[in-house]
Amino acid sequence: MKKIIISLFVLSFFISCNQTEKKEVSKIENPTNKVVLSSEIIWEKLNPARGDKSPQAGTIWGDRKGKVATGFLAKFVDGFSSPPHIHNVTYRAVVIEGLIHNDDPAAANMWMPKGSFWTQPKGESHITSAKGNVNIAYVEIDHGPYLVKPIDQAFDNGERPVNISANNVVWLNHTKTNWIDSKSNAEISFLWEGKNTNKTKGLFIKLPKQFDGKIKTDGTILHAVIIKGKLNYTLPLNQEIKTLDPGSYFTSTTKAEHQVTNNNKEDVTIYIRTNGNIYVE
Structure with a gap:
């Protein structure tokens, strides 16, 4: 865990x-x-391969399907739980609404409330679950595209995940x-x-x-x-x-x-x- x-x-x-010295900004x-x-964000399937079971994604900046750094919202239905999977890129995320669990498949649930921060290293097998009427997270990557891949392609890139619950933010x-x-x-x-x-x-x-x-x-x-x-x-x-x-x-x-x-x-x-x-x- x-x-x-x-x-x-x-x-x-x-x-x-x-x-770092304080820097005043001139006129x-x-x-x-x-x-x-938020009302202007266009939603689409985060993982089209899962059809109606896919979470929704709304790009805020960048291009999730391109090669540039990107920030997007991910929306999950109540009770959502992904199958074990990996990503081709590392991402960081912040819970905006609801409760999110993100960990390796064998870990006990650790529900993170809004204001929590976590990271998911590329190549590491994990699941993501959600609990609440509305579940939304902000997700960002340093470069794209953002892809979902099966766990038989898992690898260790040397990074380690971080989970910081909102009540533990310093x-x-x-x-x-x-x-x-x-x-x-x-x-x-x-x-x-x-x-x-x-x-x-x-x-x-x-x-x-x-x-x-x-x-x-x-x-x-x-x-x-x-x-x-x-x-x-x-x-x-x-x-x-x-x-x-x-x-x-x-x-x-x-x-x-x-x-x-x-x-x-x-x-x-x-x-x-x-x-x-x-x-x-």
């Missing part, structure tokens, strides 16, 4: 991030900010990281850091209720998906306000200021993939 792996990785990543002349609402406030302004009451959790040359990393940001501020970014890659709660997002060009619910998405490809407001009575959790620095104020 998979072990919950948190402390050493998070602490080492946190130390490296704390050594943006030509903003590249864009949003995609959150850092402004006293622990300089990516958070002291007045914002926001928190951040560093999840992973890639070995590729563009220094891509993944993290959670948690915005408290009544938060009204900015997420400043300076990367050429910025993919942000709402995991929990609802967020009002103000587009910089026309000041139009979009309400982003779980599964909705915002992005930018240059330095950017993302004006967001949480008018609700619960925290908002955002998953972010970027190759730059972030500052929440």
Whole structure:
């Protein structure tokens, strides 16, 4: 059974991030900010070979069938359980709704609630199960295509899976990281850091209720998906306000200021993939 792996990785990543000086983002002349609402996502079969038993998939960014990095939503019916299988690529995932179990075929069920994070190494035999009226996960890959293959093609690529339940996520406030302004009451959790040359990393940001501020970014890659709660997002060009619910998405490809407001009575959790620095104020 998979072990919950948190402390050493998070602490080492946190130390490296704390050594990064805070970078203020100057006025943006030509903003590249864009949003995609969950209602605009087009759904199709994740594994067409399984016919009506296949989960549904909705691409948010990239191309799941192509060779590029991609982020998509996967939707499972209540009681879904896949046959043992492998994938040709490693993926990372976050539970958005319902309960998800992902482990080797012999493992006891470990149901992960929304806000949980896991990884699935390529080549490793596993099953995925779901429990709840609505079960949705955000899934991302560093390159495609994303394929499902039989377990007789399993192999060990040297990676090991990680399961982090939502209640075991390590959150850092402004006293622990300089990516958070002291007045914002926001928190951040560093999840992973890639070995590729563009220094891509993944993290959670948690915005408290009544938060009204900015997420400043300076990367050429910025993919942000709402995991929990609802967020009002103000587009910089026309000041139009979009309400982003779980599964909705915002992005930018240059330095950017993302004006967001949480008018609700619960925290908002955002998953972010970027190759730059972030500052929440």
